[in-house]
Amino acid sequence: MSQHSVEKSICTVRDALAEAKSVVVLSGAGISAESGVPTFRGQGGLWRQYRATDLATPEAFARDPKLVWEFYNWRRELLEPLRPNAAHLSLAKLENRLSSFVLITQNIDGLHQMAGSRNVLELHGNIWKVRCTACGRLTEDRRVPLPLLPTCEDCGALLRPHVVWFGETLDPGILDRAYEEVLRCEVMLVIGTSGTVQPAASMGMLAGRNGALVVEINLEPTPYSDIYSVSIAGKAGEIVPQLF
Numbered sequence: 001m002s003q004h005s006v007e008k009s010i011c012t013v014r015d016a017l018a019e020a021k022s023v024v025v026l027s028g029a030g031i032s033a034e035s036g037v038p039t040f041r042g043q044g045g046l047w048r049q050y051r052a053t054d055l056a057t058p059e060a061f062a063r064d065p066k067l068v069w070e071f072y073n074w075r076r077e078l079l080e081p082l083r084p085n086a087a088h089l090s091l092a093k094l095e096n097r098l099s100s101f102v103l104i105t106q107n108i109d110g111l112h113q114m115a116g117s118r119n120v121l122e123l124h125g126n127i128w129k130v131r132c133t134a135c136g137r138l139t140e141d142r143r144v145p146l147p148l149l150p151t152c153e154d155c156g157a158l159l160r161p162h163v164v165w166f167g168e169t170l171d172p173g174i175l176d177r178a179y180e181e182v183l184r185c186e187v188m189l190v191i192g193t194s195g196t197v198q199p200a201a202s203m204g205m206l207a208g209r210n211g212a213l214v215v216e217i218n219l220e221p222t223p224y225s226d227i228y229s230v231s232i233a234g235k236a237g238e239i240v241p242q243l244f
């Protein structure tokens, strides 16, 4: 994308955001890349070393809970020293300036909340939360590494990471709220996602079909780059702060 058209696109988005009453953001692993969090499918992506089907599935956890917990402990150790970047921080500032703003994230790293975002819908859960496989008790546990295998203080059953694995349904309440916001927003920013994982990947299309201006900010082109109203190629940490 030529520098000129990047500038032009940024102006278009800046004007739209200045007018908009309701804005939705959908973020993916790419927004956390500049904080040092490995993405899933980009260079040196997480899933390259591990196949998602081997680890981030209920079957893998049933078969070998210790292996799956070691995978999440490895990611907790990776994430612990990392901090939000300029993109996360800009979105937290934008939220304060808008009457209606919702941040829908596929990320489980918690960096948006650490940056100050308040209205966050975590579609795929949160790596710092653990859930009881029997009674469903949900707690935050930031110990790194988590001593294995963790058990529930209430009923003694095995705890699991509070994340959505492949083949598992997303929390219906969170999903309904996400769709509601996507269907009523005037501008939707889709930041740092390859558009691979459903149902998150089709939310931008939904907003567009409903007349919203849909803006993609991504390092590489995605299957949606030619479909969305605006597609800006670049790093989230550089582009996002220029939008406001």
Ligand code: BV8
Pocket: 027, 028, 029, 030, 031, 033, 034, 039, 040, 041, 042, 045, 056, 106, 107, 108, 124, 163, 164, 165, 166, 167, 168, 169, 170, 191, 192, 193, 194, 195, 196, 197, 198, 199, 217, 218, 219, 220, 222, 234, 235, 236, 237
């Ligand atoms: C569901 C939590 C339905 C865990 C994650 C076959 C078998 C089984 C399932 C399926 C199947 N086919 C389709 C499915 C459905 C499946 C799916 O979509 N699979 C895909 C892979 C084909 N989806 C599901 O299973 C979902 N559930 O559909 O339920 C259902 C209904 C009834 C009954 C049962 C089921 C659940 C999906 C949730 C999976 N959990 N994470 C964990 O993290 O350990 S998904 C995982 O991928 C992360 O959450 C991640 O966020 C997500 C999406 O990836 P992205 O965020 O897009 O990251 P990616 O690396 O791909 O892209 C990053 C982008 O950023 C790149 O484009 C890169 O260029 C760009 N970038 C890099 N640096 C920067 C940048 N951009 C800007 N700036 C930078 N600096």
Ligand code: ZN
Pocket: 132, 133, 134, 135, 136, 137, 152, 153, 154, 155, 156, 157
């Ligand atoms: Zn329990």
